[in-house]
Amino acid sequence: MATRFTDNENKTISDSLTGLMWQESYAYFETGSNISWYDAQEYIEKLNQHKLGGYSDWRLPGRLEIQSLYEVALPFKSRGKIFILHINPIFEFSYGSCFWTSKTRFSAALGFEFDVGDIHWYPKGSQTGTVRAVRNNWSPQQMIEPSWTREALRA
Numbered sequence: 001m002a003t004r005f006t007d008n009e010n011k012t013i014s015d016s017l018t019g020l021m022w023q024e025s026y027a028y029f030e031t032g033s034n035i036s037w038y039d040a041q042e043y044i045e046k047l048n049q050h051k052l053g054g055y056s057d058w059r060l061p062g063r064l065e066i067q068s069l070y071e072v073a074l075p076f077k078s079r080g081k082i083f084i085l086h087i088n089p090i091f092e093f094s095y096g097s098c099f100w101t102s103k104t105r106f107s108a109a110l111g112f113e114f115d116v117g118d119i120h121w122y123p124k125g126s127q128t129g130t131v132r133a134v135r136n137n138w139s140p141q142q143m144i145e146p147s148w149t150r151e152a153l154r155a
Contacts, residue, residue: 005090012053013090018068018138020061023052025092026099028130037109037124040100040131047133058133060102063119065134066112086114091132098122100129 006014013022027035027043035043040060048056071086087093098120103110108121111129122128 005088007090008053010053012055015068018065019136020065020068020138021053021055021135022069022091023047023058023133024090026130026132029092034098034127034130036127037100037104037122037129039127040129043131044133052133055135057135059135060100060131061134063101063103063110063112065138066099066101066132067117067119069132070112070114070117072117086117098129100131 004015004017006016007024008014008021011024013024014020015022027040044058044060047058052058069087069091071088074086074088093114097115098111098113101110101112101119104124105121107124109124109129110119111122112119
């Protein structure tokens with residue numbers, strides 16, 4: 001089986017399943033605190049100004065994009081204990097499990113919580129989330145196993 005994620009050695013990770021490129025780190029890891037959705041916009045702007053990985057088209061991920069990184073159960077060992085990590089260990093991850101998305105409604109924005117795999121609406125101004133930037137476009141159909149499509153067409 002091919003490796004899904006590739007470390008591009010420039011602080012970015014490429015996802016061969018979706019075609020997306022992700023920021024290896026994330027805002028909480030770099031700042032030590034959660035940020036508002038508005039602050040997340042500024043954070044993305046700075047990544048673009050500094051051309052993370054040589055690119056200036058970074059953005060907040062959509063709901064399905066950030067969910068595509070979620071692993072149901074990925075055990076790892078640290079300090080003699082076994083933990084369940086819900087993201088591939090190729091990505092930087094520590095505290096700050098709620099990630100802002102680009103999806104908004106009035107004064108709220110959708111956040112995806114990696115600790116439980118759930119989504120919730122939060123006030124845009126709340127210091128509730130963090131951000132892992134993404135670039136490139138994708139279609140959720142890319143994540144569907146081709147054989148499933150063939151089987152559905154035969155049914």
